[in-house]
Amino acid sequence: MKKLAIPALLSLILAACSSTGPTDTAAQVEDRSSGTGVATVTADSAAGSGIAALTDPNNILSKRSVFFDFDSYVIQPEAKPLIEAHARFLVQNPQMKMLIQGNTDERGSREYNLALGQKRADVVKQALLLLGAREAQIESVSLGEEKPRCDAPTEACFAENRRGDMLYSGEF
Amino acid sequence: MTRTLTLFRLLLAIVLAGFALGARAQLSIEITGAGASRFPVIIPIFEHEGQLPNSVTDVVRADLDRSGLFSLVDLGPLALPESVMPDLPAMRGRGADAVLTGSVVAQGSGRYEVRFRLFDTQTQLELGAMALPMTASQNRLVGHRIADFVYEKLTGQPGYFSTRIAYVVKSGPNFELQVADADGMNAATALRSREPIISPAWSPDGQRLAYVSFEQKKPIIYVHTLATGQRRVVSNFKGSNSAPTWSPDGSQLAVVLTKDGQSQLYVLNADGSGVRRLASSSGIDTEPFWGRDNNIYFTSDRGGSPQIYRISAGGGSAQRVTFDGNYNVSPRLSADGKLLAFITRNGGRFQVAVQDLASRQTTILTDSARDESPSFAPNGRMILYATESGGRGVLSAVSSDGRIKQRLTVKAADVREPAWGPQPRQ
Structure with a gap:
């Protein structure tokens, strides 16, 4: 039982890590009043x-x-x-x-x-x-x-x- | 005559260099080969242009000169008002086949109108006239429209000076998906990422780009609306999601997925719904290009080496299109459906080739070694592609007859994955 609990705990920690990581795909929209008609977005990526x-x-x-x-x-x-x-x-x-x-x-x-x-x-x-x-x-x-x-x-x-x-x- | 022309070219080059330095873009164009016979045109400075902060005439001249199809005959600083009939025999005497006259007319409250007329010095006829409204900052936009007008009247084909291009710039660990005018100016960053971005594809309306981003550590297809920066994941199945191409009506995408095994072709709706398999093979199928003839051209190694095949967008059996050599990839069809551009491996060098689909005649257009990602201008006259020069990625363009060559470079960065956008709606 104890044997099983450790990996389970580990996976919880890992899940927590990955969910706090900047994995959100929500785009950061940068307003650009340059008249080019193109807005700039910065993509985030995960790092665990x-x-x-x-x-x-x-x-x-x-x-x-x-x-x-x-x-x-x-x-x-x-x-x-x-x-x-x-x-x-x-x-x-x-x-x-x-x-x-x-x-x-x-x-x-x-x-x-x-x-x-x-x-x-x-x-x-x-x-x-x-x-x-x-x-x-x-x-x-x-x-x-x-x-x-x-x-x-x-x-x-x-x-x-x-x-x-x-x-x-x-x-x- | 030759001397003044040379001097003019030099001045033009200085003006262009000035523009390049002043731009955020830093994408500069160098003409590396021109057509054998250029159409001589006189374009005097537009009357009253001095009231604008930036020249319209220079934009028109630069577009036409860079196209490789026209030579500019110098008339000195003299302006020819649009309202006055030019002395066409005298212009002909100076070696010009056509003359463009223009005037900038102030309309009050910061608005202007550019009026222009094009004349044929041989027939002594007016070929057309137009008036375009503008604000002081729209000199490039209006200049491109006028160059398109001249190009179309004199060649019979639509110009491409008002189109945009998309490409990816890599500098250090950073990737930027950029969009610029076809002359490399006015560049703007649509997406910034620390992970690769590849395969941008313009929607037929020119408002959106589909592309593959690795920002989630695997290839996922996004559709990105340029004006708002709004992006949507349209394909994120297990495995790889790549190589998007739009249907001619913009309602669907053909893509490459590995969700059922190796890389195969699928079609889905532009919002990501309704995925269905287009073709099945035992090898790699990739790089679909959805032609206006509703055929999808793609690369497959089903015959043992990568070759180009064609399948109806409705499915059915695939036909092989390329037969020469053992590496033919990255197919792109011209808008009229007559020419297929692709990359061929020729003695260890990767070069841009075109096949005339009716005659099946293939011509290699470049003499470089690392060409990738060909992309036709909307009028089919030029092909934009990525290549390598001095150890860096650069963009080049070659005319579909191989005669005209240009190079677009960004200092201190790698440029790759070009895609030529559609003709804007006017």
Whole structure:
């Protein structure tokens, strides 16, 4: 009973965190009397924090990225231990939710890359589901080429940017 | 003659540079290629223009010069009143095929009227005349209207100088969705965000933009009314919501959703209701563009590589449209439905191409390497696109015959995701 209570409490705290975060989509309308006929709006975004085990650099769970080859959405063998660790965490913490963000390098069409990033996020999700995580726990989305971790137009950067990132409740 | 013309161009460039510096926009246009034969026009300074704080004539001249279709024949500081018939044979003697005369008439209480007439020096006929009311601050608006008038009378096609463009500026970690006049002036920020904004699409009435914002850490489609800043989430299904395109009547959007698996095409009402699937494929379907012919052009890798396909907005089977090369994406149809602009990978370079849909002839229009997001001017003559120059994102425009080239840049920022707005209702 006590075992169950801790994650429940945790999820309450996380829920509280996310609800106090600036997630409100209500637009801040800035009046602009410039005669351009265009009003300026500032978009807000959420920023939450995770839990200790997920951020401890000595814990494999602090690693969140699965990398891909060019124009590919096949998971490399070296990513298996990482995916297994996160699947175990999701199984043991059924209240935890995960958002998987797929990314691509900057070459080609933004919308096509958004679709390619989705495929990468989807294969990571599928792998986690096969290892016992539940469908309701995981959402897969794509950031396409929009959020490069590395900015230079080099092959090393392109490789760094072709990845899926696993984020937990409160981190997105 | 050549010398005075060159001097005039230089002066014009200085005037334009002055405008660019004074503007909040900092979006400046540089002409990098012009038509082989330009139509020579005389546009003397409008009579009594000095009573306005800012010139109308300069706006008309700059629009026409930048279009690449006209050359301005200098007549010195002499004004030709709109009320007086110009000496057309003399104008012809100076090499002009057409003359625009104009006068600014004060109407009291801060209001003015601009009257103007266009003449053909060959036939000695008046091609048209108009009078537009204005306030002192409307010199650009009125100048664009007059340039549109001249453009239409002399080319037979509507001008695009009164249109607006939307684009995204990235500076550091900040993204701004901006709207500017087609000449890059008068820029205003519609949305500011710390997260990416992509794929802006103008509603057919030019009042709203649909776009994809990542502000909630995932792609969600919004419809944003420009005048009020009011925004509405129209598509926030599980997974990605992206690539909006408006139906020609503005009542619906075609979008790309992943709610049922991978990226597929759906149609929904412009208020977000009534979502329904448009097509099913085993691969990626994305980047729909809803043409006025009620066909939806889109990118799909169903055949193994990304190519452009077409499907009726009512559904049915898709037909493949592009066959050359192994990467053809981002389709955009001209308003008359005759030309398809898209991005093709050509020897590792991503370039703007057009296909004449009747002849299936494809022409690559650019020689750059990182072109994206083509977008037609409402009259189909120019294609605006994003490309890279000096390691930064810039906007460029190329005529659909490839001859005229312009570059629009913002200092110290990346500009991308351009969308050319519709012809404003007048």
